[in-house]
Amino acid sequence: MAIDCEDQELLEGFLAETTELLEKLDDDLITLEKSPDDSELMNRIFRSIHTVKGASSFLGFDFLVKVTHKTEDVLNRLRKVELSLNSEIMDVVLEAVDLVKTLVADIKDGEIVERDIETVISKLIPYLSEGAGEASVLSPAASATRKEPAPAPAAEAPVTQEAALKEAAEALEEAAAAAQEPAAAKEEPAKAAPPPQPKAAAASKEPPKQPAAAKGDELADNTTVRVDVKRLDDLMNQVGELVLERNRMIQLHSDFQAGLDISGFTDDFGKLSKRLNFVTSELQMQVLKMRMLPVEKVFKKFPRIVRNLARDLGKEVDLQVFGEETELDRSVVDEIGDPLIHLIRNALDHGLETPDERLAAGKGRVGTVVLSAAHEGNQIVISIKDDGRGIDPERVSKKALDKGLVTEDQLASMGQREILELIFLPGFSTKEQTTDLSGRGVGMDVVRTNIRKLNGIIEIKNDLGHGSEFILKLPLTLAIIQSLLVEVEKEIYSIPLSSVIETLRVSTRDFHMVGGQEVLKLRDSVLPLLRLQQTFDCAHAGEDRETCYVVIVGVAEKRVGLVVSRLLGQQEVAIKSLGKFLANLPGIGGSTIMGDGRVALIVDPMGLIGGGESAGVRKSA
Amino acid sequence: MQTTALKLKSEEAGGELIQLVSFNLEKEEYGINVLMVREIIRMLNITRVPNTPHYVEGVINLRGKVIPIISLRKKFDLMEAEYDKRTRIMVMEVVGEMMGFIVDEVSEVIRISDKEIQPPPPVVSGGIEQECMAGVINQAERLLVLLDLEKMFTADERRFFSTVS
Numbered sequence: 001m002a003i004d005c006e007d008q009e010l011l012e013g014f015l016a017e018t019t020e021l022l023e024k025l026d027d028d029l030i031t032l033e034k035s036p037d038d039s040e041l042m043n044r045i046f047r048s049i050h051t052v053k054g055a056s057s058f059l060g061f062d063f064l065v066k067v068t069h070k071t072e073d074v075l076n077r078l079r080k081v082e083l084s085l086n087s088e089i090m091d092v093v094l095e096a097v098d099l100v101k102t103l104v105a106d107i108k109d110g111e112i113v114e115r116d117i118e119t120v121i122s123k124l125i126p127y128l129s130e131g132a133g134e135a136s137v138l139s140p141a142a143s144a145t146r147k148e149p150a151p152a153p154a155a156e157a158p159v160t161q162e163a164a165l166k167e168a169a170e171a172l173e174e175a176a177a178a179a180q181e182p183a184a185a186k187e188e189p190a191k192a193a194p195p196p197q198p199k200a201a202a203a204s205k206e207p208p209k210q211p212a213a214a215k216g217d218e219l220a221d222n223t224t225v226r227v228d229v230k231r232l233d234d235l236m237n238q239v240g241e242l243v244l245e246r247n248r249m250i251q252l253h254s255d256f257q258a259g260l261d262i263s264g265f266t267d268d269f270g271k272l273s274k275r276l277n278f279v280t281s282e283l284q285m286q287v288l289k290m291r292m293l294p295v296e297k298v299f300k301k302f303p304r305i306v307r308n309l310a311r312d313l314g315k316e317v318d319l320q321v322f323g324e325e326t327e328l329d330r331s332v333v334d335e336i337g338d339p340l341i342h343l344i345r346n347a348l349d350h351g352l353e354t355p356d357e358r359l360a361a362g363k364g365r366v367g368t369v370v371l372s373a374a375h376e377g378n379q380i381v382i383s384i385k386d387d388g389r390g391i392d393p394e395r396v397s398k399k400a401l402d403k404g405l406v407t408e409d410q411l412a413s414m415g416q417r418e419i420l421e422l423i424f425l426p427g428f429s430t431k432e433q434t435t436d437l438s439g440r441g442v443g444m445d446v447v448r449t450n451i452r453k454l455n456g457i458i459e460i461k462n463d464l465g466h467g468s469e470f471i472l473k474l475p476l477t478l479a480i481i482q483s484l485l486v487e488v489e490k491e492i493y494s495i496p497l498s499s500v501i502e503t504l505r506v507s508t509r510d511f512h513m514v515g516g517q518e519v520l521k522l523r524d525s526v527l528p529l530l531r532l533q534q535t536f537d538c539a540h541a542g543e544d545r546e547t548c549y550v551v552i553v554g555v556a557e558k559r560v561g562l563v564v565s566r567l568l569g570q571q572e573v574a575i576k577s578l579g580k581f582l583a584n585l586p587g588i589g590g591s592t593i594m595g596d597g598r599v600a601l602i603v604d605p606m607g608l609i610g611g612g613e614s615a616g617v618r619k620s621a
Numbered sequence: 622m623q624t625t626a627l628k629l630k631s632e633e634a635g636g637e638l639i640q641l642v643s644f645n646l647e648k649e650e651y652g653i654n655v656l657m658v659r660e661i662i663r664m665l666n667i668t669r670v671p672n673t674p675h676y677v678e679g680v681i682n683l684r685g686k687v688i689p690i691i692s693l694r695k696k697f698d699l700m701e702a703e704y705d706k707r708t709r710i711m712v713m714e715v716v717g718e719m720m721g722f723i724v725d726e727v728s729e730v731i732r733i734s735d736k737e738i739q740p741p742p743p744v745v746s747g748g749i750e751q752e753c754m755a756g757v758i759n760q761a762e763r764l765l766v767l768l769d770l771e772k773m774f775t776a777d778e779r780r781f782f783s784t785v786s
Contacts, residue, residue: 491669536671576687578670578680580718585672591680591687599668599682 011107014055016226018104021048023300025097029090030303036085046075052100063117064103070124071096083127087311092123094304225330227290235290238283245276288480293333295373295382296324301337302344302371309348316355316365317348322372328380332454332474336382339450342443343384343470344369351388351468361465363387376473379498385469391462393419403427420460424448481575483592483602485568486551489538492600493564494573494592499605501552501559503567508548520550520561527552530608531563535587553605560609575602636736641758643731643765644711644724647699651724652731652758652765659712659719661727664704681721683712690721696773715770722770731765733758738767 028045032038049072056064071093077083099120106112249272256265299321310317352358352367359365370385393416400406400422411419422428426445451458456474475481475498482497504522511529512519518529529550532538550561573592576599578585589604641652642661667679667690676695680687690710694701702725710721738756753773758765 538669538671576685578687579689579720580716581720582670582673582677582680582689585670587672588670591668593682593685593687597682598666599680599687601668601670601680 011059014059015104015108018052018055019108021052022097022101022104024048026094026304027300029094029097030307033085033087033090033307039079042075042079046072046079049075049097061103061107063112063115064100064107067096067100067103067117067120070121070128071100074124074127077127089127092120092127096120096124225290231286231290235283235286238279238286241279242276242283245272245279248272249276284480288329289327291330292327293330294324295326295328295333295336295380297333298337298340299324299371299373302340305341306344306348306369309345313348314354315348315352315367317352318366318368320368320370322370323374326373326375326380328474332380335450335454336472336474339447339472340371340382340384342447344371346443347384347386347388347468347470351386351390353389357389361389379473379475382472382474383469385467387467390464390466390468391420391423391460392464393462396420396422400425400428417460420462424458480572483571483573484551485571485600486532486549486562486564487566487568488532488536488564489540490565491536491538492568492594492598493532493536493603494571494600495551495553495562495603495605496589497570499553501554503552504550504561505547506550507546509546522552522561525559527559527561529561529563532603533563533565535608553609558609560605562603562605562608573600573602636734638732639735640730640732641765641767642711643728644709645726645728646693646697646724647702650728650763650765652767653711653713653770655730657713657715657770659714662710662712662721664708664710664723678723681710683719683721686719688712688719688721690723692723694723694725713770741766 025045025048028041028048032041032045035041049068053065053068053072056068074083074089074093078085078089083089099115099117102115103112103117106115252265252268252272256262302321303319306317306319347369348367352369353361353363355365358367368387370383372385373380373382375381397406397411397414397419401408401411405425405428406414406422424444424447428444448458451472451474454474456472459471459473461469461471483494484497484500484503485492485494487493506520510520512521514526518531520527520529527550533540545565549564549567551564551567552559552561575590576592577583578588578591582588585607587604587608588601589607590602591599592602594600640655642655642658643650643652645651662683665681665683667681669679670677670689676692678690678692678695680689692701693699704723707726708723709727710723711727712719712721714720737758737760739759740756741754742757753769755767755769755772758767
């Protein structure tokens with residue numbers, strides 16, 4: 001069924017608002033479960049679902065109204081303390097919220113697919129019946145209905161357990177009948193209103209679509225931006241100033257052409273360019289800020305995921321989230337969701353022990369997972385820390401050997417750190433059996449791939465028996481970087497400042513040859529040198545200088561000195577891709593456009609030093 | 622005058638009309654379908670890119686977009702020549718990517734009938750790579766080599782990428 005909403009704007013407003021409410025709702029519900037007495041929170045949840053209901057009824061989305069209405073009723077009883085909150089009720093409410101998300105996602109896609117609404121409603125209904133105290137007794141009945149493979153369109157308020165089962169069985173038959181004859185569904189004498197469209201029949205032929213959590217996630221996509229009006233005003237002001245400066249420039253030019261006040265021109269022009277510089281950098285900051293999203297956008301999915309996982313795994317988990325207000329570029333936000341889910345899953349599945357094991361190890365029953373985000377210079381640092389059993393390097397190396405991912409010789413030469421990094425290899429898993437949670441050895445590979453894509457760094461801190469910590473360091477934005485401009489035989493290259501450790505001015509006499517490799521003695525270490533002129537095959541510009549500059553760059557634990565002719569200074573540059581044709585050049589990461597309109601290439605230290613292979617798990621030392 | 626003459630002639634010949642941009646390289650005339658050409662610009666400052674095939678001159682900044690520049694002379698193993706004021710960069714979209722090609726001179730846009738295109742002569746020893754020659758157009762007063770850069774680059778890209786990765 002396509003959506004024929006007359007007012008597209010209204011619909012968009014509804015979608016934006018509902019999506020936001022639903023995202024918040026998930027979080028609130030989980031919090032509510034922890035603190036059921038928080039009446040303020042309870043009221044907020046109630047208001048949210050009520051708002052969704054009101055809006056959907058206004059726009060005529062009857063199916064949405066039905067689900068939200070029943071959910072609201074249950075919540076209302078909870079609010080009035082006619083019902084006491086337990087995890088079964090919460091499960092059902094969460095499921096209902098999931099369904100609402102799915103339905104809203106359908107509306108967003110512009111195509112309403114008939115979904116199995118009744119199953120969820122029928123699960124909510126027991127909690128609405130008079131015997132509030134019996135609610136929990138009735139819940140097995142509800143779950144019986146859930147297990148039925150076909151949707152039960154007519155299951156209405158089962159009063160006792162037997163009745164529920166019987167009803168469910170009947171409902172099954174009815175569903176089958178309905179499948180034969182669409183009209184039958186409408187004439188169903190059962191009190192539960194059938195879905196508004198005869199398509200219900202078509203739907204019941206197919207296996208019922210479970211409101212998948214994944215579907216809910218899609219709602220949170222970032223195709224539209226909500227910007228603080230204040231930020232927009234600031235931007236407008238900046239643009240206003242830019243216009244003023246432009247006018248000033250035109251004025252200056254025409255004055256100059258007219259031959260007026262030639263002597264003052266240089267002065268005026270200098271002032272103008274200073275102001276322009278100021279305005280544009282302000283403008284750049286503003287726009288950059290608009291692209292920033294609080295990491296909360298990703299983090300708020302996790303309480304829900306952790307709750308479900310903990311229950312499935314039979315573990316008790318306390319998830320603590322810090323720094324969710326930390327802002328980062330939306331392109332980064334979009335990419336970190338998946339790796340974080342994998343890391344959290346691993347923390348719960350591999351890291352934390354079961355309550356009994358924890359007690360035996362002398363820890364508290366409840367495991368802790370700490371998820372935190374913070375700014376650190378030009379980077380954002382996200383850490384996932386658990387107080388579980390930690391990673392056992394011996395087990396890791398044994399597994400890697402068993403799976404044929406490494407050879408004994410390779411293992412023997414590996415340090416502790418390198419052994420831990422084996423977990424990132426595709427196909428690696430310490431699980432004996434593949435479960436739907438883990439064991440395929442894909443997860444950490446996904447983490448590595450995504451973080452690499454973002455030019456990020458992964459660090460593992462491990463304390464066997466006391467837990468492990470995964471630290472992700474990501475650039476704040478992918479579009480603009482700080483860089484060091486250097487000159488190599490009259491050609492200009494830009495080196496990302498994030499990998500520059502220090503620069504030196506040295507005499508070429510201090511260079512030594514060790515085993516065919518040019519090195520520089522630097523304090524107490526020996527630094528291998530790379531002459532960019534040779535690497536990049538630059539034409540010799542003719543001047544042999546006694547001294548040259550060495551830029552020390554770091555990739556992972558490696559340090560290399562790049563020999564350049566001159567240092568030109570630090571500049572903020574916007575990264576431009578070189579296009580598909582020149583995408584995979586070794587040592588070149590992209591290009592940027594300089595102030596004079598010329599193109600300068602950006603050096604990729606990882607490509608220069610590490611080669612492709614070891615580049616995956618970079619560490620900042 | 623020449624163009625109108627050509628146009629008349631091709632209309633006489635019948636068949637579908639196509640428009641070609643004709644350009645010169647080492648005194649030979651080449652043609653390329655006008656639909657491929659995005660713009661024709663004068664020489665700009667080219668930034669050399671290391672570790673690329675010899676015919677890749679480098680990259681330029683085309684109004685904020687960085688595009689690779691290829692020297693057709695080098696590509697076709699012709700003598701290298703100094704750039705002068707007639708040297709042009711033809712910006713084309715080849716396999717979905719913008720690219721610039723340096724040619725000696727761009728002369729005109731001509732219309733021909735697709736019936737006039739003859740298959741390339743069976744053996745061309747040396748010179749232009751056979752693979753990107755789409756045909757020749759033989760007219761009384763001129764001979765045009767019709768190029769298909771798309772072909773040249775799919776083959777080339779493959780070779781280049783395989784050496785890199």
